[in-house]
Structures are given as C-alpha cells and as structure tokens.
Amino acid sequence: MQFDTNEPIYLQIADHLCHLIITGHFPDGERIPSVRDLAVELEVNPNTVVRSYAHLLEQGVLENQRGIGYFAAKDASKTIKAHKRSSFYEEELPALVKTMKALDISVEELVKSIGALHETL
Amino acid sequence: MQFDTNEPIYLQIADHLCHLIITGHFPDGERIPSVRDLAVELEVNPNTVVRSYAHLLEQGVLENQRGIGYFAAKDASKTIKAHKRSSFYEEELPALVKTMKALDISVEELVKSIGALHETL
Amino acid sequence: MQFDTNEPIYLQIADHLCHLIITGHFPDGERIPSVRDLAVELEVNPNTVVRSYAHLLEQGVLENQRGIGYFAAKDASKTIKAHKRSSFYEEELPALVKTMKALDISVEELVKSIGALHETL
Amino acid sequence: MQFDTNEPIYLQIADHLCHLIITGHFPDGERIPSVRDLAVELEVNPNTVVRSYAHLLEQGVLENQRGIGYFAAKDASKTIKAHKRSSFYEEELPALVKTMKALDISVEELVKSIGALHETL
DNA sequence: GTGGTCTAGACCACG
C-alpha cells in the first residue's frame, strides 16, 4: 500500500479497510488482522493502526472483543455505505458544483467528463 | 469571515483572496490590503496574513512592490482559474466518480442531483 | 555556526544544510536532525528552522515523512549542484565579467588571481 | 531604468549613478540632478533618492553644497573604482572560486567561460 | 507608512 503524503496515514488505512469490507475481502462480522500484524504488513507504526481502528470503532464499522481482536461489525458494509452516501451528497457534490460554477463549466460539459471517467476508471 | 477549524487559517485566507480576485473585488493588477490592515480586519495575527500572502506569491497570484505593498498579479484571475481547473478535472472529479461507483450511483441519478444543486446554490 | 547579520538566518541555515549534504555529512536519502534538535544546536528559535526546512522542501532538496522527520531527498546533492551551477553561470559569472570590464582588468590578470585563490582557499 | 525586485532600489540607483560617473556622463566635480528631479525621472519615492545620495556621500563619491545641490566629488571616479576593485578582489572573486570548487569546475573550464562572456557582454 | 524576519512559547495532530 502506497500512502499519500498529505492525508493522515491513519485515515488512509481506515479508508482502505472500509474498501476491503464493502468489497467482501473482510466480510461483515468476521475478524480482521490484529493491530500488530497490520502494522507489520503496512510497515507502519502500531499506534497508527490503533488510531485507524479507534476511528472505525467510533463510526460503528468495527467492533472489539477484549482479548480476542477486532471484527467488522455485523452491518459494517451498510454503515460504511450510509456514511459515504451522506458525505457524497452533502459535501462532495455541493463542493463540486460550487467549483464548477466558479469555473463557468456547464452541466453538459460536466456530464460528458463524468461519462468519460465513468468508463475509464 | 468565519474560519473552519480543520483547515489552516492561512490557507483559508489565501482561498478567500483568490475568490475575491476572480470575482473582481480585487481586480487583476490592483493593490490589495496591507498585511497589517487585513490582519486587523480578520482579527488574526499579522504573521498569519504574511503566510497567506507568501503562499500566493509563490503561486504567482500576488506580486510585491518594495515598500509599497502587495498587488494582484496582472493575470491573477487566469492563474487562479487554471489552478482550480486542473485540480477539478484531475482530482475532484475522478474522486467523485470513484465514490459514485463504490456507491452504485448511476450517471442518471448523479446528473439529476447536480442539476438540482446547480439551481439551488 | 556564526551568522552573518545581513542575510536572513533561515537562508544561512538552508545554505549550510546544502553544504552538509553535498559534502556527504548528510547523505542523500538520510534523515537530518529534527527541527527541535537543530534549533537547540544552533541556538535559534524552532520557527526559524522550520522556515529553513520549508524552504528546502519547496526546492526539492528535503523530503518529509509524517511524524518521523525530514530527510535529504534521494537526489538532493544533484538538485543542489544544479541550482548552484545555473546561478553560477547565469548570474555570478556574468556579473563578475561585467565588473571586470568596468575596472579594465584583463583576462590574463584575472586568470592569475583565480589561479592564486584556487590554491590558497 | 528598470529595477530588480530583490536588491534595494536605493542601492540600484547608487550603482547606476556610479556607472554614470565613471563613464563620464556625470563628470567628476560636476553637479548632479536634484533629489526631486531624479525622483520624478525614475518614478521613485524622493526618500529613496535621498537614501542613495546619502549612501554615496558616506563613501565620498558625492559632495553636498548646502542650498545648491549635490556634486560628484573631485576624485569620484577614482574613489568608485577603488571601491569596486577592493570588493572585486576581496569578496566577489573569492566567493566565485569557492563556488567553483564546490561544483568541481576546473580553472580551464572557467577561463573558457570567462573568455566567451568577455566577448559577448 | 510598507513588508521581512525573528523570538518565545503555546497547542495540536500525527506516528
């Protein structure tokens, strides 16, 4: 895994874990790697992984069984998607439209770009 | 001006100045407020304003006349828009499309939302 | 380290660091002292060191690992030498030749002086 | 006259005046323009010209006759050249040789460059 | 008046 320099590593890890959960690599309810193991695998400070897990715990994406380990919550995928959906519609999209207007980009132009990206990515 | 807690104030000020430039409140080539004046107006430490100005100087948005003050560059609006345009098409938009696919949002659905936002904002 | 009064300290520190890098005291890719440590060593305010580091970061001489510290870039020596070389040939040398002509110093005379200095320094 | 942004304007003006003196445009002993006139001609703050004149007064390049104006000193050209000569041999040249060694430029290489510049400039 | 630099020191996020 490659880390972007500008975004906190712990958030990048959290995002990555979410991605693995909603794509079924870490199915809902199943155990995920220990802090230690993941830290070794990602060549990262264990504190950083702790922070990622704590972050996802707060959001209800992960659960913790004392002495056993961390698990994806029963409804982790649903929770993640709900989170994403709300930040998408309430933050990302309005920001994008605002920029778009500031740059005098028309809706048609935008739709074309989105269509192109949609096929490529 | 209200500051968001998460983004550095000096960047928020820089952004704000860019906005004022491309909307013509600080026309290309004209003088902008002195460091001290802006600091007083925004209730911020002068050093913070210095930092904002230095940031925009690096990007070629501002210029400097010794002992006189800061000016919007001759082509400031163009420069700012070019910056914005490239980050829009190369970062914002691809990120959006990625999220959109992860959430199984169709292009049609998206276009509708954009249309609605476009009129409201 | 002794500071000259006329040049900004942060630039003198930056220059000094460049010198240490191209002479191999801080090899390419290796970690350099933390902001705090260097500030203590040079008896300078940490902010001043931050400024030096930020300056070299912009120029691609230093790199940054989140929460770990600053490193000389992989190709730091090369970058520094390229900078120096261009300012040497495009600024220093032409200025010197101009002065030399204004003073009616012949090329022969100059070459002799350079030869002498070259052995002494 | 075009001003460089990095060097103080008053020094650039002083240099320019020196140039005019040693090239005979303002002959030794003759009156030079009033502060006011020069400020108008150069589109510069009168204080800046005052500073230039004061600077040259200190160096013995100019003289002042109260109520009449500023004059190039009787031996202005000589004084200027002596100044230049000493800063050339004691500062410029040693600095150049130091850079040259740091960049592994040989004396031969340098001499060639100087020769080329000598003809072009 | 203008900006540029610096100190002293705080608080914070991050690893």
Next chain:
DNA sequence: GTGGTCTAGACCACG
C-alpha cells in the same frame, strides 16, 4: 517523539 500552525510582539530595512 515528530512537524504544523498560530499568537503576541519586537526590531529592522526600505520607500
């Protein structure tokens, strides 16, 4: 531990 940001305020060169 690391760097990043910010305040408060000083001093200076310059125009």
